[in-house]
Amino acid sequence: MTDLLTVNFAEHWVVDPVAELAGVASVSIVAGKIASVTWRDGEAAARACWTAGANPGPSDPTVALLPALIDLHAHFRQPGANASEDVESGTRAAAHGGYGTVALMPNTEPAADTVETLRAAIAGERHGVRLLPIAAATVGRAGTQVSNVGALVKAGAVAVSDDGSPIADRVVFRAALLAAAAAGIPLMEHCEEPSLTAGSEAADGLVASRLGLRPWPAAGELRAVESAIAVLRDVVLSAAPARLHLTHLSTAAALAAVRSAQGEGLPLTCDVAPHHIALTDGWIAGDRRWAWEVASGDERLAPTADAFDANLRVCPPLRAAVDAAACREALRNGTALAIGTDHAPHSREKKEVEFGLAANGIAGIETSLSVAIAAHRAGELSMATIVAALTTGPAHLLGADLVGVTPGASASLVQVDLAVSWRPSRETLHGRSTNTPLIGRELPGVVLLTVLEGRLAYQR
Amino acid sequence: MVTQSTSAQEHSRRHLLDVAGLDWRSLQALLASAEKMQRLLDSRAGGSNALRGVGVTTLFYEPSTRTRISFEAAATALGARVTTFSVATSSVGKGESLMDTVRTLEALRNHVIVLRHERAGAPWLAARHFGGSIVNAGDGWHAHPTQALLDLSVLSRHLGDRNGSLAGRRIAIVGDLLHSRVVRSNLHTLTTAGATVMLTGPASLTTGFAEHAASFRNSSGSVQLVGSIDEALSGADAVMALRIQRERLTPGELDSLEAYRSAWGLTSVRLAELAPHALVLHPGPMNEGVEIDPDVADGPRSLVLEQVRAGIPMRMAVLAQVVSEPRTHD
Numbered sequence: 001m002t003d004l005l006t007v008n009f010a011e012h013w014v015v016d017p018v019a020e021l022a023g024v025a026s027v028s029i030v031a032g033k034i035a036s037v038t039w040r041d042g043e044a045a046a047r048a049c050w051t052a053g054a055n056p057g058p059s060d061p062t063v064a065l066l067p068a069l070i071d072l073h074a075h076f077r078q079p080g081a082n083a084s085e086d087v088e089s090g091t092r093a094a095a096h097g098g099y100g101t102v103a104l105m106p107n108t109e110p111a112a113d114t115v116e117t118l119r120a121a122i123a124g125e126r127h128g129v130r131l132l133p134i135a136a137a138t139v140g141r142a143g144t145q146v147s148n149v150g151a152l153v154k155a156g157a158v159a160v161s162d163d164g165s166p167i168a169d170r171v172v173f174r175a176a177l178l179a180a181a182a183a184g185i186p187l188m189e190h191c192e193e194p195s196l197t198a199g200s201e202a203a204d205g206l207v208a209s210r211l212g213l214r215p216w217p218a219a220g221e222l223r224a225v226e227s228a229i230a231v232l233r234d235v236v237l238s239a240a241p242a243r244l245h246l247t248h249l250s251t252a253a254a255l256a257a258v259r260s261a262q263g264e265g266l267p268l269t270c271d272v273a274p275h276h277i278a279l280t281d282g283w284i285a286g287d288r289r290w291a292w293e294v295a296s297g298d299e300r301l302a303p304t305a306d307a308f309d310a311n312l313r314v315c316p317p318l319r320a321a322v323d324a325a326a327c328r329e330a331l332r333n334g335t336a337l338a339i340g341t342d343h344a345p346h347s348r349e350k351k352e353v354e355f356g357l358a359a360n361g362i363a364g365i366e367t368s369l370s371v372a373i374a375a376h377r378a379g380e381l382s383m384a385t386i387v388a389a390l391t392t393g394p395a396h397l398l399g400a401d402l403v404g405v406t407p408g409a410s411a412s413l414v415q416v417d418l419a420v421s422w423r424p425s426r427e428t429l430h431g432r433s434t435n436t437p438l439i440g441r442e443l444p445g446v447v448l449l450t451v452l453e454g455r456l457a458y459q460r
Numbered sequence: 461m462v463t464q465s466t467s468a469q470e471h472s473r474r475h476l477l478d479v480a481g482l483d484w485r486s487l488q489a490l491l492a493s494a495e496k497m498q499r500l501l502d503s504r505a506g507g508s509n510a511l512r513g514v515g516v517t518t519l520f521y522e523p524s525t526r527t528r529i530s531f532e533a534a535a536t537a538l539g540a541r542v543t544t545f546s547v548a549t550s551s552v553g554k555g556e557s558l559m560d561t562v563r564t565l566e567a568l569r570n571h572v573i574v575l576r577h578e579r580a581g582a583p584w585l586a587a588r589h590f591g592g593s594i595v596n597a598g599d600g601w602h603a604h605p606t607q608a609l610l611d612l613s614v615l616s617r618h619l620g621d622r623n624g625s626l627a628g629r630r631i632a633i634v635g636d637l638l639h640s641r642v643v644r645s646n647l648h649t650l651t652t653a654g655a656t657v658m659l660t661g662p663a664s665l666t667t668g669f670a671e672h673a674a675s676f677r678n679s680s681g682s683v684q685l686v687g688s689i690d691e692a693l694s695g696a697d698a699v700m701a702l703r704i705q706r707e708r709l710t711p712g713e714l715d716s717l718e719a720y721r722s723a724w725g726l727t728s729v730r731l732a733e734l735a736p737h738a739l740v741l742h743p744g745p746m747n748e749g750v751e752i753d754p755d756v757a758d759g760p761r762s763l764v765l766e767q768v769r770a771g772i773p774m775r776m777a778v779l780a781q782v783v784s785e786p787r788t789h790d
Contacts, residue, residue, distance in 0.1 A: 205671070206671050209671065210672060211580055213581075301480070308585060
């Protein structure tokens with residue numbers, strides 16, 4: 001473990017989503033604690049700047065200082081698939097990505113449905129990163145019998161989920177929602193109607209049709225979302241303090257359904273993944289434009305040499321530009337409270353295969369901040385929106401402690417240079433698996449330093 | 461490895477993965493080359509040694525008769541060393557991946573792999589791991605480039621203008637569009653050649669094709685999806701029936717084969733409505749009495765056997781093109 005850090009961050013672009021302040025500030029760290037935060041233009045200006053979106057102007061410093069990020073959805077594959085990732089490699093990747101806290105999904109082998117497996121899932125060298133285990137909602141993630149949620153929460157589970165698959169049986173889903181409510185934690189649901197999506201390869205639409213890929217209909221997500229909301233409504237009527245979180249939503253229709261249910265006052269939240277806000281299914285044909293650069297009717301459909309990259313196979317699948325736009329709008333209007341990476345590392349054996357035979361998932365924890373910054377630089381998302389979606393949003397869902405850039409607090413910060421770029425590669429990525437379609441892509445935003453609990457967790 | 465040997469350096473990494481993206485000039489060049497190949501086949505020599513020393517392997521993960529034999533005949537006619545890779549008796553049965561298989565074939569001095577695979581995009585994966593050329597002989601529902609090219613050569617011969625263009629011509633394609641790599645590739649070649657393509661078939665087997673058809677709005681020709689076979693056949697210069705791919709159907713996609721024939725089959729009664737010059741195509745293998753009646757398949761309008769024959773010279777043209785520096789030892 002490294003020593004407690006003493007350092008002075010002079011004149012940085014500081015964004016503190018906890019205190020809701022942003023602007024040019026100098027932050028000094030002494031022996032791991034934030035000793036002082038001096039807002040150059042005063043706190044009132046910093047508050048106004050936060051409200052205006054926390055966006056740096058052209059003459060402002062280009063190096064930003066943010067609270068260390070929180071991921072509410074990642075897979076470190078421990079136990080069971082350590083060839084793809086484990087706690088040591090996953091936390092090293094997380095620190096490189098600017099993350100200080102990571103919630104781990106329970107679809108390990110075996111599933112994290114017992115206290116023993118839950119503990120095994122977070123054991124090992126963590127590079128200072130805090131790990132929050134999510135327990136399986138049902139035994140073996142089989143969707144038939146609800147786990148012992150009370151015991152799992154006592155052992156540290158912050159949520160339950162059968163991520164990777166939905167709890168298809170609605171009776172079991174209801175029971176899991178009630179069990180999570182009784183234990184005071186949210187149920188995080190992967191929304192997919194399996195009868196509509198079995199065997200599918202890419203989102204239903206023009207790209208899938210042109211590329212001859214088996215279609216995954218948008219209804220496969222919407223049906224599951226609607227049904228989950230209907231059950232939640234029943235449960236809430238019976239006065240249970242339930243909380244339902246729908247993870248990695250990807251369609252405009254599903255997000256609209258969530259927004260409408262939130263309008264009713266239902267205790268419902270959701271997140272979106274970086275690849276769903278920034279990529280489109282056109283990437284499968286080899287079109288490498290960001291989602292916000294693609295206009296409807298302007299798709300590039302003839303497959304290039306880069307087409308059918310299995311690193312683009314993910315569940316839910318990449319979709320059309322309009323869906324990606326809806327995911328960004330959900331972040332702007334608060335329908336989605338977080339960007340969850342759905343970091344899903346896979347070994348080469350599982351990815352260097354035919355597109356339709358590849359394992360689903362993108363390793364994204366090292367690139368999510370850069371992807372968010374790319375959306376910010378394109379004018380799509382304000383700095384305040386991306387920082388909140390990567391810190392306070394997920395903290396709120398998981399009940400995780402989050403200190404901002406607060407004098408007296410132990411320092412957990414990420415220093416990121418917004419003006420320089422980098423290229424993900426086998427050399428620059430720290431995780432064990434490099435299954436990302438962003439390999440070789442120039443990405444804005446270089447993490448210079450990740451400080452966790454006053455100690456250096458990553459330094460460029 | 462091929463890439464380390466001198467002979468391999470004579471081979472560029474050119475592939476034929478798709479016809480999407482090939483412009484009219486490239487198509488014309490292939491049509492012209494196929495004509496030359498036909499003349500070569502008709503000559504006393506019956507072929508050449510243009511591909512002497514070139515290893516061509518047909519790697520078929522799906523059953524095939526005409527495509528495979530046609531490629532092997534084409535490669536043989538150009539003097540290539542032809543290997544038939546039998547997936548059933550190979551290490552593929554022991555779980556060898558496509559990536560390892562193409563690397564192994566490269567190490568065994570194969571320069572061209574003709575790949576047929578049940579998954580869309582498999583040839584792109586193979587091309588990323590193979591130092592030689594990949595020729596796509598059909599990938600899942602996605603593409604069947606050489607079928608589309610040979611269909612174009614046949615249509616262009618019968619219906620094309622002096623330059624082979626199909627501008628002003630109407631081609632109807634009827635049947636199971638959803639699972640058809642033949643239609644997906646034909647849409648590219650026919651519209652690039654200037655044709656108007658009328659698509660039709662049962663709603664369950666044409667899902668997504670309204671938008672798909674509209675996506676050809678910037679090409680020379682155009683594509684329209686219509687709801688009935690009568691509308692599709694109206695004014696058609698040629699009609700292509702697609703095979704009902706029983707092995708790819710999921711329950712509910714088709715009620716019965718008899719119902720299909722009565723709604724969508726090419727019967728002599730339906731064809732009587734066509735213009736006298738109108739032609740009939742089928743990529744084969746045919747389900748006679750389902751999508752096409754036997755008397756139509758064998759009738760005077762039918763180009764079915766001509767399509768099969770056109771396969772060899774067109775595949776010779778393709779092989780000669782991907783092997784960019786043909787060795788001239790003859």
